[in-house]
Amino acid sequence: MTNRLSVTKTHKLLIGGAFVRSESGRSIETTDASGMPAHLCQASRKDLRNAVEAARGAFGGWSGRTAYNRAQILYRLAEMMEGRADELRAATIEKAPATRAPAKRTAKKSSKKKTSKKTIARRTPAPKVHEFDEVELAIDRLVAFAGWADKYEQVIGGKNPVAGPFYNFTSPEPTGVTMVVAPDTPPLLGLVSLIAPALCCGCTVVALASEASPIPACLLGELCETSDVPAGVLNILTGFRAELVHHISVHRDIDAVLAANLDEESGAMLRSGAGENLKRVTVKKLTPRQWRDPDECETPALIERVVEMKTIWHPMAT
């Protein structure tokens, strides 16, 4: 037994492949997996701007890769998540409230000590504990979308019947920079379910992590950096939705928004952003059961929300 103090990690923002502090210098108080007080970056409007710039810069390269290669890279990310599943699991449940019954159920899976009052995230209401292993589900979801990368186009594109001597076909193309606003809960599964459709089709992503449990998102960012995801393709911010949704909404270089389980006001504000630059805005409301449901969350219908359809009329000799 030593009196050693453990070295706790400082989680930073992931912007353009670099782990940076918020340019504002602000931080959010929280607690880490061991129950120690910890600080997270509180992303500002300018961090958002920088992340969008990074995502825009990475778009050409990412969308220009073959679908097969994007699939490989997403699958690689899933591999890395599998390897650090325990750490991710601890991070997703540590924010659980101290209500006994559910805490026990989840604690069983991680074989960690019970969660306690101490570990409740400060400043934000504690989310419900999930009675399912969201890490496994998140990994599987990523693998599912890795699979969709070179298949969705055949499903949501197609050949159109036209009355004339033309061959007419429609193919989807990634829309550009997608902003993901992750739900408070489930923090990891919710985030992965929203970023995966955008990444697999070639969009680059700026993700705002769950406000209640941001640490799983930070860990996912670290995994990105060891899994061939090019810099700027996935950028991760931690901070307050109330501060950032307005700026997301009016930013003209964000082409699409995927969000879930927001309050009415934030959802309406994001939707109003469509009036600014015709960005595609999707705000979903899903129950824990629906987050787990592959029919709900592993369909190319989600990819359809972040692509543009290109229709080509091809003159055909008859």
Next chain:
Amino acid sequence: MTFSTVDRVMADQRAAAFATRSIKTEAKVAGLRMALSMVDLTTLEGADSPEKVRALCRKAITPDPFDESVPSAAAVCVYPTLVGVAREALRGTSINVASVATGFPSGQYPLEVRLDDVRRAIEAGANEIDMVISRGALLSGDEDRIRHEVASTKDVCVSTGEGAHLKVILETGELSTYDNVRMASEIAIDAGLTEYDFIKTSTGKVAPAATMGVTLVMLETVRDHFLKTGVRIGVKPAGGIRKAKQALHYLVMVKETLGDDWLTPELFRFGASGLSNDLLRQLRWKREGVYSAGWDQTVS
């Protein structure tokens, strides 16, 4: 002839200090607008076409179609063959037509050819000439040759047509040391530059192009010349200045080195192509609280 020497470490230190000033709100807007009015909108590619130059001229006249109070650019800077196109497109405005000449960017041509280049550019309508010096001559100690080519080019600028202001490009990225930058600046200025002529850092074809450090050395040379003679020479950093924030740092450096007198397009310019878009983006943010998309702006 002896030249002043420069303490590189202290010059860099001093230059870096200008980037620490905090410029916000109204001062920032004023600075952004001032920077925009000092831009020489530049296109110097082999692929430049008349229409690209016309587009650039339209942008120089009305940088922001949504806000006509945004000031025009100072000049449009092109290759000699496109001077006529630019002159035509800018007719009726006060925007200058600048032409690179004297065998830009290398300057490795016989002096007669280079001077003829200048003459033709002025006759085609340029009223500002951006000349390059023979860096190879300078580095091999042949200062007289530099002195001679600057003086000859100045003569042509004065004697041709309606005349043209001269900007002398030192190409600091090839001069190795700040001492050489200082020496080249002194030679160029003493070779016959007059009020409102410029010394300019770079062609934009060599990396590194403009840096805060070399620009400071040049500003200080201009200051020393002014204190000695009362003649005001302009300075134009060119190449590598892409962000509005960088432009503000440069303006701070000009103000704190040469004073308010130099904060005018007649004595300070930015040679840039991408900078104006970032300035416009920042101005729009200040005006509307909205960040522009790439497709909101022109390609150059």
